[in-house]
Amino acid sequence: MSTTATAASPTLRTLADLPGPRGLPILGNALQIRRERIHQQLEDWARIHGDPYVVRIGRRKCLVVSAPDTVANVLRARPDGFRRNERVETASRDLGFLGLFSAEGETWRRQRPMVLAGLDPAHIREFFPALLDVTERLRRRWEQAADAGAAIDLQADLMRYTVDVTTGLAFGEDLHTLEARSDDTIQRHLNVVLPALVRRILSPVDLPGWLRHWRERELRLHLQELRAAVDGFIAATRRKLADDPSLRERPQNLIQAMVAARDREGSGVGDEDVAGNVFTMLLAGEDTTANTLAWMVWLLHRNPAAAALARDEVDAVLAGSPALREAAQLQRLDVVDACAHEAMRLKPVAPFIGAQAMQDTVVAGVQVPRGTLVLCLMRPAGLDGATFARPEAFDPKRRLGEQGAAHAMASARRATMPFGAGPRMCPGRYLALAEIKLVIAMLLAHFEVDSVEAEGGGEPRETFAFVMAPERLRMRLRRRSTARAAAA
Numbered sequence: 001m002s003t004t005a006t007a008a009s010p011t012l013r014t015l016a017d018l019p020g021p022r023g024l025p026i027l028g029n030a031l032q033i034r035r036e037r038i039h040q041q042l043e044d045w046a047r048i049h050g051d052p053y054v055v056r057i058g059r060r061k062c063l064v065v066s067a068p069d070t071v072a073n074v075l076r077a078r079p080d081g082f083r084r085n086e087r088v089e090t091a092s093r094d095l096g097f098l099g100l101f102s103a104e105g106e107t108w109r110r111q112r113p114m115v116l117a118g119l120d121p122a123h124i125r126e127f128f129p130a131l132l133d134v135t136e137r138l139r140r141r142w143e144q145a146a147d148a149g150a151a152i153d154l155q156a157d158l159m160r161y162t163v164d165v166t167t168g169l170a171f172g173e174d175l176h177t178l179e180a181r182s183d184d185t186i187q188r189h190l191n192v193v194l195p196a197l198v199r200r201i202l203s204p205v206d207l208p209g210w211l212r213h214w215r216e217r218e219l220r221l222h223l224q225e226l227r228a229a230v231d232g233f234i235a236a237t238r239r240k241l242a243d244d245p246s247l248r249e250r251p252q253n254l255i256q257a258m259v260a261a262r263d264r265e266g267s268g269v270g271d272e273d274v275a276g277n278v279f280t281m282l283l284a285g286e287d288t289t290a291n292t293l294a295w296m297v298w299l300l301h302r303n304p305a306a307a308a309l310a311r312d313e314v315d316a317v318l319a320g321s322p323a324l325r326e327a328a329q330l331q332r333l334d335v336v337d338a339c340a341h342e343a344m345r346l347k348p349v350a351p352f353i354g355a356q357a358m359q360d361t362v363v364a365g366v367q368v369p370r371g372t373l374v375l376c377l378m379r380p381a382g383l384d385g386a387t388f389a390r391p392e393a394f395d396p397k398r399r400l401g402e403q404g405a406a407h408a409m410a411s412a413r414r415a416t417m418p419f420g421a422g423p424r425m426c427p428g429r430y431l432a433l434a435e436i437k438l439v440i441a442m443l444l445a446h447f448e449v450d451s452v453e454a455e456g457g458g459e460p461r462e463t464f465a466f467v468m469a470p471e472r473l474r475m476r477l478r479r480r481s482t483a484r485a486a487a488a
């Protein structure tokens with residue numbers, strides 16, 4: 001399927017020709033969509049109406065696509081052919097965190113190389129000792145819970161982990177939320193701000209400013225707290241740059257690079273860009289990785305054979321030492337990597353990506369007028385039996401050895417795009433995979449998982465609020481007996 005900007009053609013279909021769920025006059029399908037289940041609703045409709053189909057939110061018609069080639073073409077046609085939904089930019093600017101995720105045009109072009117450089121594999125390797133340190137602190141926290149026989153609030157602990165990692169890497173200042181006794185951490189504010197952003201983006205109508213202001217008065221308090229934290233990071237960076245001006249030429253992390261650029265004449269980077277990207281790193285790096293890990297821990301617990309395979313690999317790589325020692329060892333965790341990709345195939349935390357057409361164009365043989373929002377569904381291709389045998393099974397072996405033959409692997413990679421695709425693909429993917437491997441290796445090496453459960457048991461419900469998360473999971477651990485660990 002090609003995505004091209006061609007004029008109207010009689011062989012092409014229009015949005016009006018496409019099937020889709022029947023809606024109400026004026027409101028369209030808006031009332032049929034519950035925000036926290038939006039991804040499942042869109043996937044259900046794809047099963048009923050096929051690919052592509054049309055959904056109407058108010059007067060706005062959105063094209064919904066799920067074929068991986070179509071999705072990849074749309075995502076690759078950014079930034080000139082498509083942009084993120086306009087509302088992402090407006091809401092982020094209004095809430096004060098216009099950064100790489102929400103920026104467009106020249107601003108995005110200027111920022112992208114800086115963020116990429118701050119998160120590239122070389123930086124992750126340099127940062128490895130600090131990553132190990134945060135992972136050891138998570139281990140100690142979990143050992144205390146295991147010794148006390150206490151249930152672990154899985155996502156909350158994983159978010160402490162990802163916040164400490166992200167602030168350490170991107171801002172040179174580990175917040176140590178893993179050691180914080182109370183819940184009064186930066187996460188408390190992020191947990192309010194993220195859903196508010198999603199509410200704004202997905203709202204069927206634009207509320208008048210005064211009404212929005214009144215509804216969001218509590219949100220403003222959380223934003224103020226976050227803003228104070230962000231300003232604190234920037235002030236600390238300014239002090240470091242004043243103490244050691246050579247850092248301006250050789251910045252050691254993202255925030256130093258951005259502050260130095262902000263001070264360079266003609267760089268086009270302003271105070272708001274710096275603050276916006278500090279916010280963005282916190283927002284983009286926290287929930288995504290923490291919830292991917294939460295899904296993965298739950299899936300491993302449900303699939304003991306896969307967990308045993310991964311543990312054997314971890315034991316072999318650790319070779320008797322309690323923790324990984326060097327970044328190169330991450331490359332040897334192929335089974336853990338395969339488990340991570342299986343988890344992201346079955347439970348993608350970004351289950352859809354929106355792209356708004358910048359001009360009249362054609363997607364999957366359908367004429368798409370300028371301004372139309374194309375919703376790319378990321379999960380259906382990963383559940384397609386033609387690409388994945390027994391697609392509902394969590395089976396890391398399909399990606400390994402003979403079963404994971406090169407051609408099968410290539411089509412699997414094309415079908416699942418957990419980090420998106422094209423020029424706006426996630427710049428945090430190397431960091432995310434390093435965090436995932438470190439946490440899972442630590443868990444398998446040191447603990448037996450007695451239970452991972454949502455309240456009421458059963459399969460945890462999927463909830464969409466910025467990312468697709470499992471409902472709150474409780475985990476109970478036992479220390480793995482040293483005799484068994486050493487014998488392994």
Ligand code: HEM
Nearest residue numbers: 100101284285288289292350419420421424425426428432
């Ligand atoms: C498992 C964890 C993660 C997943 C599944 C994930 C997924 C994604 C996806 C799907 C996108 C949109 C890509 C597109 O539009 O094509 C994205 C964008 C982004 N991610 Fe991640 N992400 C993860 C972790 C991280 C981390 C750890 C960071 C940084 C600390 C990060 C920073 C960003 C940023 C800044 C963008 C916007 C890029 C742009 O618009 O140019 N992500 N991520």
